[in-house]
Amino acid sequence: MRVTGLGHAGLFIETAAGSVLCDPWVNPAFFGSWFPFPDNSGLDWPYYGQAADYLYVSHLHRDHFDAENLSRNVRKDVTVLLPAFATQELEHELRALGFTDFLRTRSGEPVERDGLRIMVTALTGPGDGPIGDSALSLDDGETVLLNQNDAHPLDIQAIREFGEVDAYFVQFSGAIWYPMVYEMPLKAKREFAARKRQGQFDRAVRYIDAVQAKHVFPNSGPPCFLDDDLFEFNGTGSDGESIFTDQQEFLAQLAEERPRTSAHLMLPGSVAEVDGSDCKVIHSHTAGQIEQIFGNKREYLRDYARRQQDVLAAERASRSPALPRDQLVAALKQWWEPLMARADGICAGVGGPLRLNVDDVPIVIDFPARQVREWDGEVCRYTLSTTGDLVATNIARREVDWSNSLLLSLRFRASRVGPYNEYVYTFFKCLSAERIDYVENYYAAAQEDDEDIELDGWRVQRRCPHLQADLSRFGHIEDGVLTCTMHGWRYDLSTGRCLTADNHDIRAARAASGDGPG
Numbered sequence: 001m002r003v004t005g006l007g008h009a010g011l012f013i014e015t016a017a018g019s020v021l022c023d024p025w026v027n028p029a030f031f032g033s034w035f036p037f038p039d040n041s042g043l044d045w046p047y048y049g050q051a052a053d054y055l056y057v058s059h060l061h062r063d064h065f066d067a068e069n070l071s072r073n074v075r076k077d078v079t080v081l082l083p084a085f086a087t088q089e090l091e092h093e094l095r096a097l098g099f100t101d102f103l104r105t106r107s108g109e110p111v112e113r114d115g116l117r118i119m120v121t122a123l124t125g126p127g128d129g130p131i132g133d134s135a136l137s138l139d140d141g142e143t144v145l146l147n148q149n150d151a152h153p154l155d156i157q158a159i160r161e162f163g164e165v166d167a168y169f170v171q172f173s174g175a176i177w178y179p180m181v182y183e184m185p186l187k188a189k190r191e192f193a194a195r196k197r198q199g200q201f202d203r204a205v206r207y208i209d210a211v212q213a214k215h216v217f218p219n220s221g222p223p224c225f226l227d228d229d230l231f232e233f234n235g236t237g238s239d240g241e242s243i244f245t246d247q248q249e250f251l252a253q254l255a256e257e258r259p260r261t262s263a264h265l266m267l268p269g270s271v272a273e274v275d276g277s278d279c280k281v282i283h284s285h286t287a288g289q290i291e292q293i294f295g296n297k298r299e300y301l302r303d304y305a306r307r308q309q310d311v312l313a314a315e316r317a318s319r320s321p322a323l324p325r326d327q328l329v330a331a332l333k334q335w336w337e338p339l340m341a342r343a344d345g346i347c348a349g350v351g352g353p354l355r356l357n358v359d360d361v362p363i364v365i366d367f368p369a370r371q372v373r374e375w376d377g378e379v380c381r382y383t384l385s386t387t388g389d390l391v392a393t394n395i396a397r398r399e400v401d402w403s404n405s406l407l408l409s410l411r412f413r414a415s416r417v418g419p420y421n422e423y424v425y426t427f428f429k430c431l432s433a434e435r436i437d438y439v440e441n442y443y444a445a446a447q448e449d450d451e452d453i454e455l456d457g458w459r460v461q462r463r464c465p466h467l468q469a470d471l472s473r474f475g476h477i478e479d480g481v482l483t484c485t486m487h488g489w490r491y492d493l494s495t496g497r498c499l500t501a502d503n504h505d506i507r508a509a510r511a512a513s514g515d516g517p518g
Contacts, residue, residue: 001143001274003167004048005266007040009064009149009220011169012048015140017116020081021052022136022147026069028226028308029062030409031390032315036063037224037246038285038293039304040268049073055099056081056120056136058149059129060090061404063175063223071097079103079113083122085132086438107134108158116140119162123151125468126426126439130401137162143274146211149220150175152203153469153486156210167274168213169266172204172250173221174243177407180233183415189241196243197236199488201253206485208254208261215279216263217272218250226305227312230410234301248294267293320396322388325361325374331395332363333372335431340370343436345443349423349503355380359388367427382424386412400435402428420501422466452507458482458493459511465489465504482506 002014009023026045028035049069055078058064076098082091084107091102105111107122117139124132128151135151137144137159144163148154148171159165179192208216222244225233232238235246247265254263262279264272269284283290293300323331340347350367355375357363362375390406399405403425406412430436451462456477464471469486476483481499482491490499491506498504 001138001140001145001167003145003266003272003274005217005219005268005270005272006043006048007036007038007268008223009058009147009169009171010036010040010268011147011219012052013138013145013147015116015138015143017114017140018053019051020054020056020136020138021048021074021078022056023058023064023149024048024069024074025063025066027066028311028315029066029223030405031319031393031411032227032312033225033230033409033411034063034223035226035304035308036268037222038267038300039307043268045069045073050075052078054079054081054103054118056147057090057094058083058136058147058151059085059133060093060401061129061150061175061408064149065090065093067093067097070094070099077101081105081118081120081136083107083120083132083134085122085134086124087131087434089130089434090132108155110137110139110162117162121151121154121159123153124442126429126442127422127466130404130429131435131438135159137165139163143167143276145169145274146213147219148207152207153474154207156207156473159211165211165213166276167215167217167272167279168208168211169217169219170204170207170211171220172200172218172247173245174200175221175223175408176243177410177412177414178243178420180237180242181410181412181414183413186239186241190239193237193241193243197245200243200245201250203486203488204250205254205257208258214262214277215272215274216254216261217266218247218254218263219266222246224301224304225410226301226308228305231301231305233410235297246294246297265290318393319389320392322359323392323395328358328361328388328391328395329363329372329374335395336365336372337370339431339433339436340365340367340372342433343427343430343440345440346423346427346430346436349443350382350421350427351423351503352382353378353380354382354384354424357383357385358391361388365427381417382421383415384412385414400430400432402431404429418502419499421503422501423503454511455482457511459509460493461507465498465506466500482508 004012011022013020080102082102105120110119119137121135133151136147143166145167147169271282273280347367353366364375453462453472464484466489474486493508496505
């Protein structure tokens, strides 16, 4: 098996039974905020797009789904490996670009095509990408590859049953806006960012330990930021307040904590030749160029930014002009109030009004009243602030997932009183009737889950209230606090209260004597 790194999560996988093009991202995403790191614009994208037998797009986040690259460079009769998502949005988007040949997979079920075994594991929770994320397993008869992308949690047992993994492309770096956009003291932001970076590393290592692959490749990140307004978010930030660990930083920390792990650097154009337990990586970059990328990162990024000024200018010019106050409020009211009317779980979960500042226009999204209106001075626990052109562009494009445009752009500021509330961001991900209805049904089904497990002397519900991770695998109890190690959410078992966010309490009680240890 021959694997060429294409940057970020992009891979071109060649086998005797066919080739697979994965997540080919090159054009900036999220209002021109994210660029691939390192620069991959010099790759021969038409070659990869024409040579592939299969196309695999893991999910609709725009650092994985690059519509321009797919439209321009990938042949339209390629066979698309389609994850089994709950909605048809990915298929609809690909069909709109001209793709017609779809291999519809069933999550976690292998399928064989011309000697190549293929398995796509789909995640379908409200927090999984834009209502869906996925991982790809391939077996060409000699080598088994796992391409995780951003998919977690994964059923590792099912992954391992597919075959002993030889090459594991692990998601390792941050892809979120916390804590960078939050209004808080720098000392607190620095502390939270350090915790986030460590949490990301710990999660990747747990997967590495569980998958037990012969060779590991950090993949799917990090992005870089070339706009002057965002440049200080690169890496760990100008003062430690950012979360974007790079490939070499991850590999160095992994070497300290797991020195026996065979881990390899992959850059755009790097080729890994994997034959079972054997692996050879050939870089297209010289040692001096690699040192420039990572050892002189700031200088490298400034040069990269200079090359992309025309691209940034074109993106800014593509935005819609800010709407007048009355038109802005009316447009959001007409769009969002019908969605809120059918969003019982989300509105109850938010539990109060949210203030959205669009330039100098303060708007209230009143979830209990299911109303959108101008702010009238009421206290709002949650506040988001951004610019009028970005909101107008989302309105013009009828952007149904603002996490996939505005929020991941980091072109906003946020504040809150109290802990994180997942329902706030779920609403902004679900700005269509189809998405709202799916998430409401998902929450209802989760509330009906009454299966319990015993864990270290406690009887607790099996599924984490956050994203339904199996706590028999990912639960850790210490001093009466349960931590779901998948995403670090914590619960006080004596009360069931979630210590990480509101409205996610857990069902828990001491196990009866003789029912379990302790």
